[in-house]
Amino acid sequence: MRRKKEYQASQIETYQEPEWFTEALRATRDAAYFVNPVIEPEQISLSFRERCRKAAEVALILETLRRERRRVGFVPLSLANYIEGLAKVTNVSLTPVLLWLGITDLAGFDHGSVKALARLAKDIEISIRETLVHLRISFADRFGLAPISMLLAHRRSTDARHSQLEECEAALDQVELEFDPKTKRDFRQISAEVRSVYKSSEEGSSLF
Numbered sequence: 001m002r003r004k005k006e007y008q009a010s011q012i013e014t015y016q017e018p019e020w021f022t023e024a025l026r027a028t029r030d031a032a033y034f035v036n037p038v039i040e041p042e043q044i045s046l047s048f049r050e051r052c053r054k055a056a057e058v059a060l061i062l063e064t065l066r067r068e069r070r071r072v073g074f075v076p077l078s079l080a081n082y083i084e085g086l087a088k089v090t091n092v093s094l095t096p097v098l099l100w101l102g103i104t105d106l107a108g109f110d111h112g113s114v115k116a117l118a119r120l121a122k123d124i125e126i127s128i129r130e131t132l133v134h135l136r137i138s139f140a141d142r143f144g145l146a147p148i149s150m151l152l153a154h155r156r157s158t159d160a161r162h163s164q165l166e167e168c169e170a171a172l173d174q175v176e177l178e179f180d181p182k183t184k185r186d187f188r189q190i191s192a193e194v195r196s197v198y199k200s201s202e203e204g205s206s207l208f
Helices: 002-014 019-035 046-072 079-090 095-101 114-123 128-142 148-158 164-178 181-202
Strands: none
Touching (some): 046 079, 095 114, 114 181, 128 148, 128 181
């Protein structure tokens, strides 16, 4: 417990609020003075302050997840298990981020939620290639196919020349031969939605 508190304290000490957050507070204060020169900063809307507090909390959690993501790199897990694992080892709660993005189920990846999941993956710096692999693992798990970890272990015992990501893609290619046509169509549609999120992010649209 003591180590956890010390870790959280160090996170607070090293955290620097995003520039947009500082600018938002400054702009609101300036606007308030423009409308009413006698207004005090303390009188700024409580609801706006709460939104800023939540935004700062989400930004801090995302930065914590990014740092751990850079440290551990790719791990062959479903997208939900991978993100939950990052949160557990860094002692952060995913709830504020999921609420902010409107995600009700991290393990759900239907057409209604996949864009929000892709935004989350993009914002913690998971590449589009790795995000799609995580989702492919999710599909394989959902349909009860051979565990990807076992297939990877078998492949690496015979050929260790390729990266873990490359081996995972090759194993998934093998597993997905068992998908029925509808499942293949569903995943193609989901893949297209994920790609659209990453493309829009490259053009300047991102969570933080």
